Amino acid sequence: MDILHILLTDSFWAAALRIATPLIFGVLGALICEKAGVLNLGIEGIFAAGAMAGWMAVWLGAGLWGGLLVAAIVGGGFGLMHAILTVPLGLSQHVSGLGITMFATSLSYFIYRTALPQVTSPPRITPFQPLDIPILSDLPFLGPVLFQQTAMTWLALFMVALVWWVLNRTPLGMALRAVGDNPDAVDAQGLSVYGLRMGAIVAGSALMALGGAFLTMSAFDAFFFGMVNGRGWICIALVIFASWRPGKALLGALLFGAFDAFQVRLQTEVGAFVPSQVFLMAPYVLSLVALVIVARRAEYPAALLQPWFKGQR
Numbered sequence: 001m002d003i004l005h006i007l008l009t010d011s012f013w014a015a016a017l018r019i020a021t022p023l024i025f026g027v028l029g030a031l032i033c034e035k036a037g038v039l040n041l042g043i044e045g046i047f048a049a050g051a052m053a054g055w056m057a058v059w060l061g062a063g064l065w066g067g068l069l070v071a072a073i074v075g076g077g078f079g080l081m082h083a084i085l086t087v088p089l090g091l092s093q094h095v096s097g098l099g100i101t102m103f104a105t106s107l108s109y110f111i112y113r114t115a116l117p118q119v120t121s122p123p124r125i126t127p128f129q130p131l132d133i134p135i136l137s138d139l140p141f142l143g144p145v146l147f148q149q150t151a152m153t154w155l156a157l158f159m160v161a162l163v164w165w166v167l168n169r170t171p172l173g174m175a176l177r178a179v180g181d182n183p184d185a186v187d188a189q190g191l192s193v194y195g196l197r198m199g200a201i202v203a204g205s206a207l208m209a210l211g212g213a214f215l216t217m218s219a220f221d222a223f224f225f226g227m228v229n230g231r232g233w234i235c236i237a238l239v240i241f242a243s244w245r246p247g248k249a250l251l252g253a254l255l256f257g258a259f260d261a262f263q264v265r266l267q268t269e270v271g272a273f274v275p276s277q278v279f280l281m282a283p284y285v286l287s288l289v290a291l292v293i294v295a296r297r298a299e300y301p302a303a304l305l306q307p308w309f310k311g312q313r
Contacts (some may be wrong), residue, residue, distance in 0.1 A: 006265050010144040010309030013258075017145060017153060019220065020257030022047070024156040025211030026235035027242065027249045028163050029204035030133025033079075034202035035167065035244055035305040040080050043208050044232030046075045050209025052108040053290035055216035055223040056115065058125045068152075068222050069212055075147040075209020076202045083198035101232070109225060114141035122222035128152055152210075152218045157250075159207065176200055180301035183308040193308055208232070234284070241291050244300045255290065 003007060007010055026043055033040040042253035054071035058064055078100055085096040110256045116123070128150040131137075134146040167173035175196055179186045183193045211231070 006170070006262065008142045009168075011144070012261055013141075013145045014148065015261040015264075016024045017149060018257070019260045020253040021149075021153045021254060022231055023213040023235055023238065023253035026215065026232060026252060027209050027238040027253055028159055028209070028238045028246060029075075029207035029240065029243055030235050030247055031246065032163065032204035032207070033044045033201050033273030034239055034304055035180045035301060036176050037183065037198045037301055037306065038083070038086055038197055038201055039097060039305055040079070040082060040100075040201060040204060040208075040235065041094060042078060042100030042104065043097075044228060044230070045101035045236055046078050046205050046208040047212035047215075047228040047232045048108045049078060049104040050075050051095035051210075051216045051227060052112055052223050053209070053212030055125060056112075058217060060121055062282065064126075064128055066219060067217055068210060071209045072206040073213075074262070076206040078209075079202040079205025082205070083201040087201070088148040090264070090309060093305055107111060112223060122223045122224055125217070125220045126197075127216075128218040143272070145265060146164045150215050150218045153208075156214075160246050160250045167246065180303055181286050183303055187310065188226035193310070197308075206233075207298075208288075211235075230284075237288070237291050240298055240300075244301065252290075 026047065029046075030040060030043055050071040053074040054067040057070035058067035069198075082096055083102050085091045086093045112122075113211055130148045130150055131154070133147045136145045156245065165173075167177060175186060175191055179196045179200075183197075186196065187193050212228065214229050220227070224227060238249060238252040238256065241252040
């Protein structure tokens with residue numbers, strides 16, 4: 001199978017979209033936080049917490065959509081913790097984010113081990129199933145790529161459009177963008193800088209948790225240690241690649257998904273001659289190259305990483 005044939009198959013692009021789905025949730029969540037001026041490095045831990053909370057909720061009988069709600073609430077809770085530390089208290093966003101990652105990951109593993117102390121293999125749930133849309137699913141190429149995905153993939157695509165609309169077409173979006181660029185001007189208009197920033201962090205963290213929930217409730221059917229596998233850090237890089245724009249964030253997530261899907265297929269072709277580690281690191285190396293190319297022209301929010309205190313200029 002040659003490279004061109006791989007790139008032209010519908011199964012390749014369907015796999016790329018599936019791989020990109022958790023990244024779409026994650027990069028949108030990180031984008032919302034950073035648009036409001038706050039870096040959230042807790043995303044890796046929030047992914048793990050969302051994956052575990054969503055899966056356990058379904059395992060306990062909450063249903064798939066109930067599991068998504070639980071995951072979003074848990075993610076929002078960790079986001080609120082990060083928001084309190086970084087917005088009104090003005091603590092280091094880097095240190096707080098890394099602390100959230102370690103705390104959320106460790107707490108998720110602790111709860112899993114406490115709830116299932118004697119289990120050697122994780123219990124299975126019935127995950128979201130691929131949708132079978134009449135007529136559309138039978139379309140050549142587009143059918144398998146778009147119309148045979150799970151509901152969570154469609155939810156991720158919908159969230160791209162919703163986040164773009166909110167940020168660019170609503171007063172709330174204008175206020176969020178302004179608080180990430182010039183919080184003093186927002187305060188002068190009588191709006192709450194603290195409220196806007198904290199709300200953005202909570203909402204963004206809830207989206208991040210949905211990315212983790214996709215792993216246990218759509219991509220797989222169980223929770224296991226290490227399943228996040230650095231996806232949160234990739235999302236942080238993709239925000240810069242996207243220049244803080246939802247449309248480009250979708251493109252970046254699809255690009256990484258395509259890299260990952262491509263290495264899996266290429267490994268089956270030439271894996272006997274090349275060490276498997278080369279293929280596993282290829283998507284990350286290519287993503288870094290793309291990031292370096294784009295980052296020089298990126299226009300980041302002017303007040304990103306800068307704490308703000310009311311009454312100080």
